[in-house]
Amino acid sequence: MKSIYTLNSTEKKILNLIQKKSSITKNKLLNITEMKLTSLNRVMNTLLDNNLILKVGIAESTGGRKPTLYDVNEEYGYIVGVNISRIYSNVVVVNMKMDIIANEKFIMTENHTPKVTVKAISQIINTNLERLKITKDKVLGLGIGTVGPLDRENGIMLNVSHFNASGWKNADIRKMLQDQVKVPILLDNGANTAVIGEALYGYGKGFKNVAYFHCGIGIRTGITNKSSLIRTINDTEDAFGHMVIDINGAPCPCGNRGCIESYVSIPSLINGFRKEAEFGHSTTISKPIADVKHFDICDAAIYGDELSKRLIENAGEILGTGLANFSNLLNPDLIILSGPLINYCSIFYDIVEKTFHTRTYFKKEKKVIFNKGGKFKDNSIALGAAAMFLEQMLES
Numbered sequence: 408m409k410s411i412y413t414l415n416s417t418e419k420k421i422l423n424l425i426q427k428k429s430s431i432t433k434n435k436l437l438n439i440t441e442m443k444l445t446s447l448n449r450v451m452n453t454l455l456d457n458n459l460i461l462k463v464g465i466a467e468s469t470g471g472r473k474p475t476l477y478d479v480n481e482e483y484g485y486i487v488g489v490n491i492s493r494i495y496s497n498v499v500v501v502n503m504k505m506d507i508i509a510n511e512k513f514i515m516t517e518n519h520t521p522k523v524t525v526k527a528i529s530q531i532i533n534t535n536l537e538r539l540k541i542t543k544d545k546v547l548g549l550g551i552g553t554v555g556p557l558d559r560e561n562g563i564m565l566n567v568s569h570f571n572a573s574g575w576k577n578a579d580i581r582k583m584l585q586d587q588v589k590v591p592i593l594l595d596n597g598a599n600t601a602v603i604g605e606a607l608y609g610y611g612k613g614f615k616n617v618a619y620f621h622c623g624i625g626i627r628t629g630i631t632n633k634s635s636l637i638r639t640i641n642d643t644e645d646a647f648g649h650m651v652i653d654i655n656g657a658p659c660p661c662g663n664r665g666c667i668e669s670y671v672s673i674p675s676l677i678n679g680f681r682k683e684a685e686f687g688h689s690t691t692i693s694k695p696i697a698d699v700k701h702f703d704i705c706d707a708a709i710y711g712d713e714l715s716k717r718l719i720e721n722a723g724e725i726l727g728t729g730l731a732n733f734s735n736l737l738n739p740d741l742i743i744l745s746g747p748l749i750n751y752c753s754i755f756y757d758i759v760e761k762t763f764h765t766r767t768y769f770k771k772e773k774k775v776i777f778n779k780g781g782k783f784k785d786n787s788i789a790l791g792a793a794a795m796f797l798e799q800m801l802e803s
């Protein structure tokens with residue numbers, strides 16, 4: 408008997424292809440792989456005998472006998488995807504087809520230290536596995552998408568900032584979670600996991616280069632080329648946010664001036680609003696200035712508050728211009744914008760997209776497609792983390 412852990416590289420390659428294509432015939436597999444029929448038959452029999460794939464139906468005949476369709480066995484095993492972010496965290500359980508079968512989210516308060524967060528995550532996992540009647544031995548592993556910078560190899564979060572609770576700097580998050588859930592765990596930047604999920608199973612399917620931007624407390628970026636991740640040299644996800652867009656611009660927490668993130672992030676938007684409102688600029692927002700949140704500014708901008716509108720427009724033009732610069736160099740086909748600044752502020756998204764199409768260098772030659780939120784919306788990071796774990800298992 409074989410299992411997913413003991414497949415050889417050809418068996419993994421075929422399983423990966425069937426899992427990605429879903430419902431595929433032997434002929435199609437022969438065309439893609441250029442294998443000999445006898446070799447493919449041997450591999451398919453191993454996968455069938457060990458319940459990794461199933462016969463799921465009959466395809467239309469192209470002359471002669473109707474061919475059998477094969478698909479991955481969705482119940483062979485399950486993967487847990489976890490998103491640990493600064494505003495909320497969430498957990499998904501997916502089957503082998505990457506269908507989400509459980510999903511739970513919680514807000515990250517000032518009490519959510521790594522210890523409390525890990526406990527909450529493991530409770531969610533246990534409750535949902537029990538509800539779904541999935542035994543622990545059916546869980547192949549767990550992927551975490553979180554905030555960088557990270558030591559991915561050792562599963563440690565490094566000099567992370569802006570968490571509401573203390574203890575996140577140098578948190579040994581993989582080991583902490585492994586002690587609780589006792590399955591193999593992979594850790595990566597959330598923007599990287601999100602772009603992998605979208606490229607393999609979401610709106611990125613069929614696109615060559617996909618770029619994913621998560622705009623919230625900071626700007627987190629993930630990029631793929633032919634479904635493979637492009638990693639930045641020091642493995643950070645916030646490099647794009649620190650591209651200088653105004654040489655004499657506002658100071659950025661990174662020590663530089665005029666970075667994109669010093670205009671386009673929840674803290675910079677709120678700080679910009681507070682500064683101007685305290686300086687006496689009139690606004691229709693009636694809340695005390697200290698209580699104003701980014702969604703108040705977005706709502707006020709939609710209803711014509713001049714100060715909010717100006718801040719949102721400025722942030723949108725800056726992000727749109729930054730994306731045009733990025734696109735001139737890296738040439739994505741699809742740009743997915745997500746995160747709380749995008750999801751809760753439609754006028755901001757519209758300005759970003761409009762500015763991008765005006766400012767990009769190749770506008771006549773190529774129309775870059777924009778997408779708001781991706782297919783998996785708030786689940787992108789968690790689902791992508793599970794997808795990344797499975798990719799690692801199926802690597803041939």
Ligand SMILES: [Zn+2]
Nearest residue numbers: 649659661666
């Ligand atoms: Zn900066």
